[in-house]
Every structure is written in structure tokens, then in C-alpha cells.
Amino acid sequence: xxxxxxNKHGELQHLLTIDGLPRDVLIAILDTAAxxxxxxxxxxxxxxxxxxxxxFNLFFENSTRxxxxxxxxxxxxxxxVVNLNVSTSSTAKGExxxxxxxxxxxxxxxxxxxxxxASGAPxxxxxxxxxxxRDHIHVVNAGDGRHAHPTQGLLDMYTIRHYKRDFxxxxxxxxxxxxxxxxxxxxxxALTTLGVPEVRVIxxxxxxxxxxxxxxxxxxxxxxxxxxxxxxxxxxxxxxxxMNGALLPTPQEFYKVWGLTAEKLALxxxxxxxxxxxxxxxxxxxxxxxxxxxxxVILPQVTFxxxxxxxxxxxxxxxxxxxx
Amino acid sequence: xxxLDAEALFQTLVEQMRPHVSPATALVGIHTGGVxxxxxxxxxxxxxxPPGSIDVSFYRDDFGSKGLHPQPKRTDIPFDVEGAHVIIVxxxxxxxxxxxxxxxxxxDFGRPAQxxxxxxxxxGGRELPIAARYCxxxxxxxxxxxxxxxxxxxxxxxxxxxxxxA
Numbered sequence: 001x002x003x004x005x006x007n008k009h010g011e012l013q014h015l016l017t018i019d020g021l022p023r024d025v026l027i028a029i030l031d032t033a034a035x036x037x038x039x040x041x042x043x044x045x046x047x048x049x050x051x052x053x054x055x056f057n058l059f060f061e062n063s064t065r066x067x068x069x070x071x072x073x074x075x076x077x078x079x080x081v082v083n084l085n086v087s088t089s090s091t092a093k094g095e096x097x098x099x100x101x102x103x104x105x106x107x108x109x110x111x112x113x114x115x116x117x118a119s120g121a122p123x124x125x126x127x128x129x130x131x132x133x134r135d136h137i138h139v140v141n142a143g144d145g146r147h148a149h150p151t152q153g154l155l156d157m158y159t160i161r162h163y164k165r166d167f168x169x170x171x172x173x174x175x176x177x178x179x180x181x182x183x184x185x186x187x188x189x190a191l192t193t194l195g196v197p198e199v200r201v202i203x204x205x206x207x208x209x210x211x212x213x214x215x216x217x218x219x220x221x222x223x224x225x226x227x228x229x230x231x232x233x234x235x236x237x238x239x240x241x242x243m244n245g246a247l248l249p250t251p252q253e254f255y256k257v258w259g260l261t262a263e264k265l266a267l268x269x270x271x272x273x274x275x276x277x278x279x280x281x282x283x284x285x286x287x288x289x290x291x292x293x294x295x296x297v298i299l300p301q302v303t304f305x306x307x308x309x310x311x312x313x314x315x316x317x318x319x320x321x322x323x324x
Numbered sequence: 325x326x327x328l329d330a331e332a333l334f335q336t337l338v339e340q341m342r343p344h345v346s347p348a349t350a351l352v353g354i355h356t357g358g359v360x361x362x363x364x365x366x367x368x369x370x371x372x373x374p375p376g377s378i379d380v381s382f383y384r385d386d387f388g389s390k391g392l393h394p395q396p397k398r399t400d401i402p403f404d405v406e407g408a409h410v411i412i413v414x415x416x417x418x419x420x421x422x423x424x425x426x427x428x429x430x431x432d433f434g435r436p437a438q439x440x441x442x443x444x445x446x447x448g449g450r451e452l453p454i455a456a457r458y459c460x461x462x463x464x465x466x467x468x469x470x471x472x473x474x475x476x477x478x479x480x481x482x483x484x485x486x487x488x489x490a
Contacts, residue, residue, distance in 0.1 A: 011391070028394065035379065035398045043405075044432035047382040049392075314382075318391035 004126060007135070011319035014126045014139040015312050017148035018189040026193055030158050033311035037304065039076055049314045050079035053110040057083045058100070059142070060116045065278050065302065066142050066152070070113050073309035079110075097121060098128050105129075111138045111316065119145030119182075138316040140309075146182055151312060152277050153186030155305040157194060159297055160232055162304065163273050167191070171198040173226055173268075174217075176236035176258060176285050177207045179247075183277045184236055192216045202226035203258065206247040223258055227267045235260055235276045238285050251284045261287045265295065273297045330475065330483035333444050333460035334361070338368045340458045341411070341442060345369055349409045351442075352376040354426050355397045357415030357475035361444060364481065365413060376401040378412075380425035405434030411458070415475035415485075417443040420454035445485065447473055 003020050007013040012025060039045055055074045059067050067083065074081045084104075095103075101112065114122040122141035129137050143149040157167075164170055172191055178184045178201050191199045192215070201212055202220045213219055220226030227233065238254060248254055265274065274286075274296045282288045290296060350373040353362030362375040381396035412426050423441055430436065442458035448466025467473060472488045 031395050032392065035382075035396045038398055038400070042432050043434050046432065048428070049382055049387055314392050318387050 004123070004130070007319060009319070012312075012315050013135070013319065014122075014141075015150050015316065016123050016126060016139065016141045018150045018153050018186045018193065019148065021189075021193065023193050023195070026154070026157065026190060029154055029308065029311050029315065030161060032315060033154075033158055033304070033307040036076075036307035036310040039310075040303070040306070046076055046078055047310075048078050050074065050077035050110075050317055053079045053317055054108055055079045055081050055111045055113060055313070056104050056109050057081065057142075058086065058104075058112055058114045058116075059084065060086045060097075060114075060121070061143070063115055063143070065305075066115065066149075069302065069305045070140075070142060070151075070309055073306050074113075074313060076306070077310055077314055079313070097124065101125050101128060105134060105137060109137060111140065111313065113140045113142050114144070115142040116144050119147035121145075140312060140316070143182055146180055147185065148189075149182040149186050149277075151305070151309055152183050153190040154312070155301060155308040156183075156187055156234065156275060156277070157190045158304045158308050159275060159301050160273075162300070163297060164231060167194045167196045170196050170231045171200065171229060172196050172232040172234065173200040173202055173220075173230045174234045174236065175202045175223065175226070175260065177238050178203050178212065178236065179207045179209050180239040181236045187234060188215050188217060200226050200230065204248075223260075223264060224267055227264055230268045231272055233260065233265065233268055233272055233274045235274065235280075235286050237277065237279065238281055251281070255284050255287075259283070259285055259287055260290050262289050262293065265290055265293075271295075275301055278302070328445065328461070328473075328485040328487075330444065330485040333485075334364060334368075334483055336460040337442060337444060337458060338365065340460070341365065342369060344458075345371065345411070346409070347372040349373065349411060350376065350403045350405075352378055352401065352410055352412050352426070352430065354412065354414045354422060355379040358413045360475065360477045360481070360483065361415055362413040364483070365442070373408075374402045375413075376403065378426050378429055380422055380429060383425035383429045385421055385425065399429060401430070401433045405430060405436050408434075408436045409438045409440075410436045411440045411442050413442050415444050416473045417441070417446045417454075417456050417459070418449050420450045420452035423454050424452055444475065444483075445473060 005014050005016050071081050121144050122139050126139040141150055174184050199217045201217045202223050276298045351362040351366055353359035359377045366375045378399050379397040381393040440457040443456045444460050446459050446462040470490045474486050476484045476486055
């Protein structure tokens with residue numbers, strides 16, 4: 001089946017989800033990101049690659065870190081960035097998503113970075129652009145509903161590779177609210193595609209998707225058992241805003257059983273790294289002593305995120321199909 | 325075309341450059357051939373500044389038509405560019421577009437006092453107003469566009485030039 005994210009040359013046309021992307025495309029993104037990390041140390045933190053391109057950040061859902069790092073990434077590539085504050089825009093007046101997109105296309109948009117509460121919204125935009133013959137405009141999914149957050153998944157892979165060098169002998173644990181997490185879905189796709197032999201998901205039954213085993217992971221309902229001997233601990237945020245009904249007793253009780261403390265982390269390998277996509281709920285899913293501890297790589301994740309987003313945007317803008 | 329002896333050309337280049345460099349002169353090689361060459365020149369000329377390297381992938385003027393080079397290398401400038409005497413080093417000078425990109429990239433690290441260009445071979449075919457201050461060999465006839473001239477190196481660091489018909 002044709003992957004809508006790839007053009008006929010097999011190059012990335014849109015980045016909508018990691019699921020279904022070939023391993024060599026993921027590796028190419030990570031390899032391309034590496035030289036971009038060095039730009040932050042220059043006198044002039046700018047590359048001319050996307051000069052004259054207009055990138056629209058369409059955020060239909062709140063975000064600080066993701067929107068800001070996308071904006072910095074685009075600006076370091078010399079693109080013009082327009083942030084649409086959707087709560088005060090036409091959408092609030094009743095304009096449809098695709099009408100908004102058509103209007104921005106009429107303003108010569110070259111790329112959309114989209115975050116939406118509805119799973120599949122970025123895919124809908126990409127499909128709309130394709131059926132209306134606008135192949136030169138690219139879409140990056142910056143998080144859609146419970147579906148995917150591919151650049152977060154990629155920056156996590158970049159971080160793991162930076163500290164662990166190689167994916168082929170790692171045990172990686174994803175801990176917490178997997179059910180509501182688009183980040184977890186992207187992480188699982190990326191880890192399995194890149195050949196991590198053991199991916200564990202650890203969480204209470206109420207916060208794991210049914211049949212999560214079918215994604216190729218080992219399931220643990222006991223955090224102590226699950227953390228034994230792991231190389232990487234990827235914490236997830238407890239998504240209070242997506243909770244409907246009584247999935248949990250209280251945040252305090254969640255912390256007692258599932259919160260990552262120094263004592264639980266000691267069960268992992270001594271050189272294990274601790275990651276978190278942010279924003280952190282200290283004292284809920286992670287203890288401050290771990291979040292600020294020597295094994296945490298949470299702030300480097302943010303920095304690597306800029307380079308990874310630069311790589312994605314320049315690969316999209318620079319592919320053949322998009323340039324006639 | 326005559327056989328090109330890369331090692332002999334290298335010696336010629338060293339002798340051309342020697343009277344004009346001081347220990348503080350900084351070399352910057354353009355990936356990949358220019359980096360090998362810069363490392364050899366650095367030793368032969370007894371320079372103290374560690375040589376830098378530039379991958380011009382992010383500064384190319386054909387990004388819009390050709391896209392990003394699949395595996396860009398890291399640009400590494402280990403010295404302070406501000407006020408420095410810099411010699412950009414490349415194996416083969418052709419259109420001048422790579423040199424243009426390298427100069428632009430270099431200036432994003434600071435304002436050098438002086439920038440010069442050293443190449444092993446000038447194959448002709450310039451498309452920009454760029455000339456090398458140091459050049460071991462200028463081919464009497466420009467090479468046809470269908471041919472490419474590439475510098476190669478073995479594990480011991482010995483240089484060879486290879487002419488490839490596309």
C-alpha cells in the first residue's frame with residue numbers, strides 16, 4: 001500500500017506518524033539532525049536552507065514546548081514563521097479546518113505544523129492538499145489526539161542514540177499513562193522499527209490500551225518488576241485533561257504506586273537514562289530528585305528536539321516532488 | 325589527459341603556501357577531500373591552530389532543486405574566526421559554488437581578517453568570480469562536465485586523484 005507520507009521517489013512528503021515509515025527514513029532523519037545540533041553554538045544561529053519559505057504553526061490545542069521548538073527550528077532555518085492562535089481565530093467563528101487551510105494556502109504557505117485534539121486532523125489536511133494538487137505544501141504532525149506525535153518520538157530516538165549509541169541491545173521501558181498518550185504510540189513504533197529487542201510498557205490496567213501487546217511490547221503491571229535491568233526509562237505525563245471517568249484514585253495514590261522515585265530507579269541498570277516528554281508533574285509520575293538527578297536527560301531532549309525538527313523540515317522542503 | 329600525481333601536487337601546494345602562512349594561520353577543509361588535504365597541510369606547514377572542516381550541505385544554492393544531501397557531515401570550526409587568517413582548502417576547484425557556500429558558512433562563525441583559497445587542482449568551468457590564491461595545477465583545458473575529478477586517500481593518508489567518467 002502506498003504510504004501517504006512518502007512521495008513517488010520514496011522521500012518524505014509529510015510527517016504524520018512514525019507508524020509505517022521505513023527504518024532507513026528514520027535513520028536518515030536522525031543522521032540529518034546530528035549536524036544541526038552544532039548550529040546552536042555559532043555566532044549566527046541560522047542556516048539559509050528555508051529562506052523565503054512560509055511555515056504556519058496551526059495549534060488547535062495548547063502547547064508551549066512543542067510550538068516554541070518548532071518555531072525556533074524554523075527560524076534557525078531562516079523560514080518565516082506565522083503562529084496562529086486558534087482560540088482567537090476564524091475557527092472560533094465557525095470556519096472549518098479545511099477552509100482555514102485553503103485560506104492559508106492562498107497566503108502562499110509552504111508548510112503547516114499542526115496540532116489538533118482530533119486524531120487524524122493532520123492526515124485530513126495532507127489528503128486535502130493532495131487531492132487539490134498542492135503537492136508542494138507539506139504537513140508536519142505536531143500531535144493529534146491520542147494518535148501520534150512523531151517529532152517527539154524522533155527526538156526521543158535521537159536522545160537514546162546519543163547516550164546509548166546503538167538500539168540493537170537495549171531494553172526500554174515506557175511508564176505510565178499509555179492509554180491517553182500519543183507520545184507512547186510514536187515511541188513504540190519508532191523503537192520497534194529501529195530494532196530495539198525489548199520494549200516494555202508499565203502501567204495500571206486502566207491506563208494501558210486493550211491488547212497493547214499486539215504492538216510488540218512486554219506488559220508489566222508492577223513497576224518494580226518492569227524496571228529491572230532496563231537501559232532507558234521513558235516516563236509519560238499523567239494526562240489529567242484527557243481523563244473521563246474514574247480511571248484513577250488520586251494523583252497522590254498514583255505517585256505512591258507508579259511515580260518514579262530514586263528507590264525504584266535503582267532497579268534499572270546503573271547507567272540507565274530517564275526521559276520525559278514534558279510537561280512534568282513532579283510528585284505525580286516523577287519525583288523531583290529523579291527529574292533533577294544525574295540520570296535525567298529531560299532537558300537535553302528539548303535541545304535535541306530543535307535539531308530533529310530542523311532535520312524534518314529541511315528534508316520535507318528539500319524533496320524533489322515538492323520542487324517540481 | 326596527463327596522469328595526475330596527487331602527492332607531487334601536494335608538495336607543490338605546500339611550497340606555494342609556506343612563505344605566506346604563520347603558525348596562527350587557520351585551515352578549513354571542505355568535506356571530504358578538502359578535509360584530508362587540510363590535515364596533511366596542517367602537519368606539513370607546522371601550523372598550531374587545529375584545522376577546521378566545513379560541510380556546505382546547508383549552504384548550497386541548489387537546495388531548492390536538488391534537496392538536502394542525504395548524509396550531511398558536521399561542520400567543525402575549532403578556532404575563533406573573529407580576526408583570523410583563514411585558508412579554505414578544497415581538492416578540486418570547479419564552478420566556485422562550493423567555495424561561495426563555504427565562505428558564507430564561515431562568516432556565520434565570525435568576521436575573519438582574511439580569507440584565501442587553496443586547491444590541489446583547478447579544473448576550469450567557473451560560474452562565479454572566484455579564484456584560488458594557491459593552486460598546484462591549473463588544467464590547460466577545462467574538463468568536460470561529464471567527468472569528475474576526485475581525491476582519494478588510503479589508510480596511510482597517501483593521496484591519489486581519480487578521473488571518473490559519468
